[in-house]
Amino acid sequence: MLKDAGCSQRVIVHCRTVRVVADVISKRIPEADRDLVTAGALLHDIGRSKDHTIMHAVVGAEMAEKLGLPAELVEIIRRHTGAGLDEEDIATFGLPSWDYFPRTIEQKIVAEADNLVSDSALVSHRVPAEKLRSRGAQKGADRIIALHRELSDRVGFDLDLIVEMTGERPVENQCQRLRSQEKF
Ligand SMILES: [Fe+2]
Numbered sequence: 001m002l003k004d005a006g007c008s009q010r011v012i013v014h015c016r017t018v019r020v021v022a023d024v025i026s027k028r029i030p031e032a033d034r035d036l037v038t039a040g041a042l043l044h045d046i047g048r049s050k051d052h053t054i055m056h057a058v059v060g061a062e063m064a065e066k067l068g069l070p071a072e073l074v075e076i077i078r079r080h081t082g083a084g085l086d087e088e089d090i091a092t093f094g095l096p097s098w099d100y101f102p103r104t105i106e107q108k109i110v111a112e113a114d115n116l117v118s119d120s121a122l123v124s125h126r127v128p129a130e131k132l133r134s135r136g137a138q139k140g141a142d143r144i145i146a147l148h149r150e151l152s153d154r155v156g157f158d159l160d161l162i163v164e165m166t167g168e169r170p171v172e173n174q175c176q177r178l179r180s181q182e183k184f
Contacts, residue, residue, distance in 0.1 A: 001043065001046065001067070002015060002042070002043070002045075002046060002049070005046050005049040005063060006049035006050070007045070007046065007048055007049045008048075010119070010120075011045050011048045011049070013119075013120045013171050013172060014045060014117065014119055014120055015041065015042050015043070015044065015045050016042065016171040017117045017120050017121075017122070017169070017170060017171045017172075018041045018042075018044065018045075018110070018113045018114050018117045019038055019041040019042050019113075020166055020170045020171060021041075021113040021116050021117055021122065021162055021166070022037050022038065022040070022041035022109050022110055022112075022113035023037070023038060023041070024162050024165060024166065025037075025109050025112065025113060025151060025155060025159065025162075026038075026106075026109050028154075028155045028156070029105060029109070029151075029154055029155065031105055032105045032106055032109060033072075033106055036072055036073065036076070036106045037106050037109050037110060039069075039073055039076075040073055040076030040077065040080075040106060040107075040109075040110040041109075041110050041113055041114075043060070043064065043069075043073065043076075043077060044060070044076060044077050044080045044110050044114060045060065045080075046060045046063055046064060046077065047059035047060025047061070047062075047063060047077070048060070049063075050063075053093075054081055054085075054093050054095070055093070055095065057077060057078055057079070057080055057081045057100075058078060058095055058096060058098075060077040060078070061074050061075070061077045061078035064077050072104070072106065075104075075107060076102075076106060076107050076110050078098065078100065079099075079100050079101060079102045079103075079107050079111065080102070080107070080110050080111050080114055081100070081111075082111070082115070082128065082132065082140050082143060082144055083102065083111055083112070083115065083140070083143035083144045083146065083147035084100055084101035084102055084111070084143055084147075085100035085101075085140075086100075086101075086139065088139075089137075089140065102147070108147060108150070108151060109151065111147060112125075112147055112148060112151050112159065115128045115129075115144055115147070115148070116159060116160070116162065120169050120171060120172045121168050121169050121172075122162060122163040122166065122167075122168050122169075122170075124160045125144055125145065125148040125159070125160060126145075126160075128144055129141040129142075129144040129145050129148075132144065148160075
């Protein structure tokens, strides 16, 4: 679906990496619908086929709706940026008015997993938090830290440690292995 939508290979590897992290989290939270988390993680950036600003979440949600995907999945896509957007962010970025906070456990897991992945590499939640802080988005940074604490508490360990379970670039390494197998 990402390919059909016109997403670059870079976005596809990013989405697959977010899926690996999201699966590690959802596996440890019994109430989470794991299939929904997997689908949400894989499709959260479908809007990047058309837009690379913060609007990509809205564009992606609209695309998912047009594709006839379930509302729960559409909302994961719409609410995945940072750890939610408040009224001030909505006004600043000129987004259509809506609730952009991740509220269900599946929405929270995908937003958190995305915060733990930069491009195709796992990073600490402090990386996106500091990025927002350096842009003056103090509240957005605090929300990233709060979401990280909330889900780390739910799972029972600091989610920054997932990198030790998966490696820094789980999908890229897999792709490289496949490429080298093809050669021989
Ligand atoms: Fe995104």
